[in-house]
Amino acid sequence: MTEQYVELHAASAFSFLEAASLPEALIERAAELDMPSMALMDRNGFYGSARFHTMARKANIRAHVGSEISAIDFGSKLTPAAWLPHQIQPEPARLPLLCASRAGYHNLCQMVTRFKLREQDKDAGAATFADLEEFSNGLICLTGGDEGPLAAALAYQEEAAGYRVVERLIAIFGHGNVYVELQRHQEREQEWRNQAAVRIAQSLQLPLLATNGVRYATSYDREVLDVFAAIRNHTDLDHAGRLLALNTGRHLRSAKEMNSIFSDLPQAVANTWELSERLEFELDDLGYEFPRYPVPDSESMDNFLSKRVDEGVVKRYGAKGNPDLLKKVKKQVERELDLIAKLGFAGYFLIVWDIVQFCKSNGILVQGRGSAANSVVCYALEITAIDPVGMDLLFERFLSESRGEWPDIDLDLPSGEKREQAIQYVYQRYGELGAAMTANVITYRGKSAAREVGKALGFDAETIGRLSSLVGHWEWRGPNDTMAHSFHHAGFDLKHPRIAKYLELSLRLQDLPRHLGQHSGGMVICQGQLNKVVPIERASMPGRTVVQWDKEDCSDLGLIKVDLLGLGMMAVMKDCLELIPRHYGKVEDLAQLPANDPLVYETLQRADTVGMFQVESRAQMASLPRNKPAKFYDIVVQVAIIRPGPIVGGNMNPYMRRRQGKEEVTYLHPSLKPVLERTLGVPLFQEQLLRIAMTVAGFTGAEAEELRRAVGMKRSMARMKELEAKLRKGMTERGLDAPTQDRIVQGISSFALYGFPESHAASFALIAYASAYFKVHYLAAFTCAMLNNQPMGFYMPAVLIKDAQRHGLRVRAIDARHSQWQCALEREQDGTLSFLSLRLGLLYVKGLRRQSALALVEARERDGPFASADDLALRVPCLNPRELKQLASVGALNSLGGVEHRRDALWQVEQAGRPAGPLLRQRDVASDVDVSESPLRQMTTEERLVADYSGTGVTVGRHPMAYRREELRRRSVLSARDLQSHRDGAYVRAAGCVIARQRPGTAKGFIFLSMEDETGIMNVIIGPELYERERVLITRGKFLLVEGKLQNQDTVVHVRADRVLRLPVSEAATRSHDFH
């Protein structure tokens, strides 16, 4: 007999801290062991099953599905005997259940959902007998290993108790569906239980089943499991004791090994093969169906959709009065609707349309992004705001017949309450069991792995802090950026065995799942009950539920999702639309903004774009003066060009040169002129890639899309080769010579991965244009909205304020007499001139609780302004002394009666805020009429700056650099404005406050610093060598002086630093935004 064995009881790291290998690693090992099939049973769900299934399919292994279910009524799982010391927390026994059929899978999903949703706590839940009985159909039950109910019954009661447990299982699942499980990890007590289990199986005539209760792929991984055990039990390895594994026996074993271990019970191994044959169900047979949209009886969904689209076309294109365009649109609509009907996607479009309708009727800004903007149907349904026909966008990028996958529509909503409102609408519409968020698997990353391993090894908190802070997070990984190098740099000896083990374990923990979070906006919706397709559980956020798979898993298994994404800039737009009518007396409509506002383009050309959506980054600012956008399409290009695809593909500079007329516009092949004409012969968008393949090699739209995806997927090398051969064949047939073919192939492969679809760029460009329009025309409203929706964008609030001030906005300090919780606009009178100023809100006072701030505002609005600091403390009792001091320190009490300056206020609140009963406090205030003058001296300018930055993170006073300008000028240090007027190649000295640091993956180790002074922002380039020399200063320094050559080309100015020095300007705790 050939040796055959199928492991039917394995858990992956998705049993969160109870197993140590990823599903992929288990499959990889199973393939090495020539295992024909394998079952994964994670704890209380199918968390790892999706990727287990996907990986198994690739490895040509059958993936069985099951789960270890906590069963409360079977008592607790095996724990040390009560008379032994060092007891552990009891947990319910766990029943291993395998899905024999689709019905069984549906039942198990429903069972898990049932007991998960029964609990309020995210991780809690266990099945009862009633649950097991209700959902037993189609399931195969194993009696379990050490965690199972049989082991516990045998260990603590008589053999008869074990007998009764198995009889109970037979009663629930049926005689033919119960297997007596035997695991042999070379433990004495386990073997004693095994002998009892064999006797029970014989007397009840049940089959035996050998498993290894796998918790990790190879025996070496037992160390990771031990670390996990320590983490799970909040202890360290030295104190984990018997919580750790007894030995290293729970790895995947070969058939030969299992046959040898079970040589006395060969049938137990043979049964694994037989049971595997019985398990018909695999995850590609989910039975998932996307919800149908309820339409009137007389209509089909296709028909209903067609009518809505027709109405939309009239609305969108009717007013344009362009019959040619309308004709083209109708033709495209017909084509799209035919395909949608053929693929049966009408319901999906109607559901997204329904969500958009809900948003519009509830005043929620919504706009589709991504490839959906390639569809005229989406445009007509008002899902997207880009006219794909007018812009000649390629529909195939969105949907194609042969791709066999669902379309993907992402909706951008204002982040915050409004987005939550839309999400709750979906829940309400499809029911708690019909819709849920997709999961987001939180994995151990550099820092978290380093911290947890440090704890497990028993390092003290300070050491853990030091060690984990060394884990770099820059995007670029240079040759010296290894963890080992960082450790050495920070003074840790890698030769010490404990440090070496620490480093090794930290690396091994990388990418292992830690817990399940919820995705920012992906929602899965199902026609029947979603809880039959995948278990649903509670998210930590109240009112939210989440499925057990992340969006890739959902996509791999064909579950369709709608992304309801929160976009900070949408919230800013919404706030602007509310502020503008209130304070400027004008009404603006996003859809009706003037199309070609000259001021907007002029500002963009100057790269004066701080705060503007997608065009504010350092790299964007550096390219804007060269691109000189003059029409909307130029913004579309601008949004797409600063992406790794065009940069790595070497397309950015040729485009810019051609744009400036410095280089002739040429095409890879004359036939590509129509495809690349709009982008001056340089491919910038994914759609162009598709069109190139269609034009030069005769690919169909679907084939071209497949080519794009194949380039993007690292693992589809074989398919990529086939497609490349086909591409070359097509090009040869069309007479393209070999060098041209090479250039085209290279062009395609270089930017396919990271390029933007043109439609997506266009959607973002719309928002970019709107943000620019609001900023140049309604600076106060725009800045106010930006400050109220932090964190977002590229710059810290301090930079936004300084930028707004440079543009003439008057920003008022936080004031207990005037400030609201949020920043607000105030109309001021200066002589005859009336203008708007921005009042900073109390939300910028660090450490001030929202409820205290709201109580302050309410007290002020109800009973009038505060007379003094004492009055404030008395009338707003929930303000604690710390909050009062913070308000005084940032100058928010300066305008109150009797307060001369900040220290005066501090002096007063220190007394007012002392703990005393309300009765006594009133007496104090009444009697304390002769408040003597504060003996404290006024804060110096520097002290005020420090207090501003440490208390609010911003200052409305002068920029810290301004105070040193005279001295800097004497030292020949130039300001940001001065740099503009210096010639290219000059050796300069410049200084500023670092506001952003970037080390992009595409920049080969170069670091870009953005530094700000009172005149503007300057850019500094740091080479890798200088970085190595001055690592600490460059990554931590707040105010820097740099020396180096000035690059001043096309009004784009950079200092290429040769030297960096610390500049002692201020002790103020300024913060920079560091990108990783």
Place this chain on the structure above:
Amino acid sequence: MSEELYLCVFIKEFPAQALLRMRTELRSKPVAVLDGEAPFQQVCSLNKLARALGAAPGMSRAEMESFPAAMLLKRSIAEEQSARSALLECAGSFSPRIEQVSDDHAFLCVMDIAGTEKLFGSPMDVAVRVRQTFASIGISCSATVSANFHAAVCLAKGSTANKAPLIVLAGKERQALAPLPLSVLQLSIELAGTFAQWGVATLGNLAMLTERDLIARLGQEGKRLRLLARGEAPHLFQPIDPVRAMEEQIELDNPVEILDSLLFGVSMMLDQLLARARERILSLSVVIAELGLEAGGVHTRVVRPALPSNDKQLWLKLLHLDWVAHPPPAAVVAMKLKAETGLVGKVQLGLFTPQVPEAGRLDLTLARIHAVVGEERSGSVELKDSHAPDSFRMKDFSVVKPTIHEPIEPKFPAAVMRRLRPPEKISLTLRNRRPHLFYFRGVAYLAESSYGPWRTAGGWWTDGRWSLEAWDVVARAQERSFVERGLPARSGGLLCCCLTHDAVRNLWLLEALYD
């Protein structure tokens, strides 16, 4: 002249200075002292030369190793203690009243020098002499004199070692304290933050605030700090006990080998020690006996009963039993008894409470057991929480209230076994990876059946890694001559035993015999 006069001595970088005191050759080199467990040692103290190199407190060993010139020393609490004793002894020669206010990294003591003028001269003379005396034992310090205790402390903390002693006349404290930073007051983080916000940076700034204002804002702590800043804070001097060495020493005329003769001398020394302890209403808690040996060296024994006692007979008996268990390896030429004191033991007896054995008797019994079996082999057994084999430790006997457990115990088949302590090494040959033939106590055994292996492995993150494989074996004794000649086995007695293979040490052991 004021009635009160205090001299404060402040020694910075005490861990470094304590080590360099005995290592004069290193004083001219940069030296840093590392504290903590490897591999996380950090600089806790350093000398001026090391600071000049760029070293700073908190640096790790690896960081310090980047300064090749710097000498790295390990912190020694013992040497610090002996330095401290020496310093206090020196200080004691100037004043009997000394208060110590040291912290972890600095030595600070205040001497009450009121009335010492006739003995040592002016306050300046005393301060100079104290510094000279300290310097003579290798320690540099700063010294200040003030009529106010706290002013003297603050001024000492704020001054540097190489400056001349500072003498502040009564009434001039406030003026002298004014420029000092608030850090000399050892404020809480919160208070330090408050003063920073107020812009109060020096004691002078603080002293200017009114008492009423400070009490209104900071409560009584505000008042205290203000008084400190003005040099007006009162202080109740708490002198340390004079350094009393509870020691007695005897030089013997002739080397003595007989324990009973030694006990005669011990008896007299104990009388002295007990009398001194009784005088202070204390009892002896520990007696350390150091026996100077004829062959050189010292035989040291420590006797520590469960309760402190002044019962001479008990001490004699305990010492006797200890010496019986651990006799000196050679004839004794000198004896030194050092004692530590504890509070007098008290037992409150109730009218109806049953009589319990006297604590002294229990100690005697325990001492007798220790003498017979060894100290680490008596006490009560405590299981360690570990899968590691034989993981238990001995702890002192203690009376534990019995807890009532549910009578649920595992229903394992009960077999009686006798464990061999320590396990005996055996030589063994395997067949088909199972034990086959082994020799135990000179007899060859052929395994008839074996069960296993039962595996345990762990401790992989430490030096104590273990990996064991256990076999339960039924074996039959063989006649050696048959085995050696490879003849078919002739049966002898059966042996049921547990064999283990220690994979880390590659050893086969016989762990237990089954009855």
